[in-house]
Amino acid sequence: MNKLLVLPGDGIGPEVMSQVMRVIEWLSRKGRGEFSVKEGLVGGCAYDAHGAPLSDETMAEAMAADAVLLGAVGGPKWDNLPFASKPERGLLRLRKEMDLFANLRPAVVFDALVEASSLKPELVKGLDVLIVRELTGGVYFGEPRGIETLPDGTRRGVNTQVYTTPEIERVARVAFDLALKRDRRVCSVDKANVMESGLLWREEVTRLHAAEYKDKGIELSHMYADNAAMQLVRKPKQFDVIVTDNLFGDLLSDCAAMLTGSLGMLPSASLGPLDDKGRRRALYEPVHGSAPDIAGKDSANPLATLLSFAMMLRFSFNMDDNASLIEQAVQNVLKGGLRTADIMQKGMAKVSTTVMGDVVLRELDKLA
Ligand SMILES: NC(=O)c1ccc[n+]([C@@H]2O[C@H](COP(=O)([O-])OP(=O)(O)OC[C@H]3O[C@@H](n4cnc5c(N)ncnc54)[C@H](O)[C@@H]3O)[C@@H](O)[C@H]2O)c1
Numbered sequence: 001m002n003k004l005l006v007l008p009g010d011g012i013g014p015e016v017m018s019q020v021m022r023v024i025e026w027l028s029r030k031g032r033g034e035f036s037v038k039e040g041l042v043g044g045c046a047y048d049a050h051g052a053p054l055s056d057e058t059m060a061e062a063m064a065a066d067a068v069l070l071g072a073v074g075g076p077k078w079d080n081l082p083f084a085s086k087p088e089r090g091l092l093r094l095r096k097e098m099d100l101f102a103n104l105r106p107a108v109v110f111d112a113l114v115e116a117s118s119l120k121p122e123l124v125k126g127l128d129v130l131i132v133r134e135l136t137g138g139v140y141f142g143e144p145r146g147i148e149t150l151p152d153g154t155r156r157g158v159n160t161q162v163y164t165t166p167e168i169e170r171v172a173r174v175a176f177d178l179a180l181k182r183d184r185r186v187c188s189v190d191k192a193n194v195m196e197s198g199l200l201w202r203e204e205v206t207r208l209h210a211a212e213y214k215d216k217g218i219e220l221s222h223m224y225a226d227n228a229a230m231q232l233v234r235k236p237k238q239f240d241v242i243v244t245d246n247l248f249g250d251l252l253s254d255c256a257a258m259l260t261g262s263l264g265m266l267p268s269a270s271l272g273p274l275d276d277k278g279r280r281r282a283l284y285e286p287v288h289g290s291a292p293d294i295a296g297k298d299s300a301n302p303l304a305t306l307l308s309f310a311m312m313l314r315f316s317f318n319m320d321d322n323a324s325l326i327e328q329a330v331q332n333v334l335k336g337g338l339r340t341a342d343i344m345q346k347g348m349a350k351v352s353t354t355v356m357g358d359v360v361l362r363e364l365d366k367l368a
Contacts, residue, residue, distance in 0.1 A: 002035050002317050005065035007042040009127055010078075010087060011290025012300035012353075013071025019302035019357030020069065023326065026361055030368055032322055033313070040067070042094070043073025043087035043290075053090030062094055067316040068283045069309055070094075070291040089144035095135065098281045100270035101167070102174040103133040103249065104311070105287065107236075107256035107266075112334035116261030116343060119233065124259055129239045130177040130182065131256055133249025135270060137167045138197075138222050140246050161197045163245065166205040168344070174271060175243035176213040185219045189228045189248055201245065219290075225252070263288040264301030264342040267308035269315060281317045284308040294341075298352045301340040303330055306360065329363040 004024075008017035027033045040046075040058040047053050050058050053073070062068050073087040083089070094100075109117060109127040142160030169237045172188070179186045188205040190198035202222055209220040224232065225248040232237060232255050244252060257266050266288065272281030286304030294300055306326060314323035333356070338346045340356055351359070 002033065003064070003066045003350050004035050004037050004312075005058075005061050005068045007041045007062075007068060007070045009043045009071040009073040009290065010045055010063075010075050011072055011292050012056045012297040013043075013290055014071070015295070015298065015300050015353050016286070016302040016305040017071045018119065019067070019353060019360070020306050022076070022357050022361060023306060023309065026364055027322060032368070033317070042070065042090040044075055044078040046088065047078060047081065047085055051085075051086060053087050054093045054227070059093065059097060062098060062283075066279060066282075067312050068094065068098075069305075069312060070283060070285040071305060072286065072288060073297050074290045075295070076291040078221070094283060095270060098270075098283060099136065099272040100281065100283055101134060101136040101192075101273070102271045103135040104178070104251070104271065104315075105133065105253040105256065105266070105268040105354075106311070107131065107253075107259050107260050110265070110331055110334050112331070112337075113261060113265065113343060113365050115345065117259055119236070119259060120222075124236060127236055127259060128182075129236060129256055129259075130178060130241045131249060131253045132241060132243045132298045133253055134163075134167065134171040134176065134243075134245045136246075137163055138246035138324050161195060161245075163197050163201060165200070167205055168201050168218055169208055170273070171232070172205045172208050172243055172245065173212075175241050176209065176218055179241045180216060182312075183240040184217050185221070187228070187239055188221055188243050189223050189225050189242055189252065191225050191243035191248075192222070193224060197245075228252060229255060243332055248340055257287060262301070262343045264304055264340060266304050266309070267306065267311050269311045272316070280316070282312065284312045284316075299341050300353055301342050302353050302356055303340075303360075306330065325364065325367055326360075328367055330344070332363045332367070333359050 008014040041270040051189040089275040107122045107129045115127050120314045141160050145159050147157045152327040190201045268281045310323040310326040313319040336350045338351050
């Protein structure tokens with residue numbers, strides 16, 4: 001039985017998650033997968049209930065689960081809490097204690113939404129890029145760090161970009177393994193021309209590729225981060241899998257997200273190390289936040305969370321068929337002209353969160 005922890009969170013989190021729960025029930029009803037689902041609190045709602053954005057019990061549930069599906073956290077109600085109690089700290093605790101070092105951000109353009117991109121349709125039609133970002137190392141965590149006042153009274157801010165061989169190797173391995181299931185092309189992005197940590201990155205990725213993945217037909221290329229940013233908006237379809245460090249990944253994944261045109265459509269996954277049962281810790285969540293401006297109005301787009309669940313089926317539960325089925329259902333619903341408000345286009349029919357859930361289920365019934 002696949003053990004799943006669901007953390008709907010705050011704002012639109014519970015609304016979009018309830019549509020995913022309907023799909024989980026549908027899969028069970030159709031005999032396509034058995035899930036043992038537990039629900040917990042994270043973010044502001046957890047603070048209201050327990051005085052902390054993630055309780056120790058929920059953290060333990062997350063460690064015991066095969067995978068965690070999260071909605072979103074945060075909202076104005078909790079904006080003025082002390083730093084340690086802020087809703088985001090719940091999410092950061094999950095990421096830290098689960099040691100989620102690889103962040104996967106697919107940028108997929110659905111045919112029906114090709115006009116929503118900021119780029120010309122011919123540049124993005126059929127786009128399917130996966131960005132693998134190192135998430136727990138690099139300049140956001142490196143020591144020394146801080147702001148100091150120098151003897152002459154001026155101030156100096158310091159952050160350290162630092163990577164070790166194991167850190168580079170484990171994230172590169174995730175990227176190569178994912179490429180095996182895709183078009184078998186990995187582009188490693190760094191600044192090896194001006195940064196020693198980038199040079200090490202390039203050397204280690206090259207070494208791992210030669211030792212373990214070249215023979216499996218994986219093609220490896222390298223690109224400087226500035227060029228990669230340019231190429232992503234110039235000719236995005238040249239990429240299959242991009243693997244890069246924390247800082248460059250932060251920028252490039254947001255840049256790639258815009259190629260698809262809508263926050264309400266973007267899923268993500270964060271993967272950790274293999275545990276002693278050979279299971280990889282994993283957290284799946286939409287890229288968007290809790291959208292307090294539309295919370296409670298039944299108008300949020302549930303598809304990013306549903307597509308995050310599809311990623312879970314593919315990467316944590318080895319259920320590629322179910323994942324593809326859900327993705328196809330989403331394609332068909334969009335092709336049929338139904339849109340939530342965030343992706344509304346002229347001539348299409350605007351539907352609520354619940355109705356979007358209804359039509360996805362109807363489409364699943366047709367496809368299965
Ligand atoms: N991972 C997370 O949980 C996460 C990520 C980002 C922001 N946040 C938190 O969310 C709160 C709001 O942040 P924000 O406004 O900067 O970002 P946001 O992603 O919540 O919203 C940005 C805009 O996009 C819209 N939007 C987002 N998701 C949507 C969806 N599924 N369907 C339709 N429209 C959608 C919102 O209505 C809003 O206009 C803050 O408290 C922030 O800290 C949480």
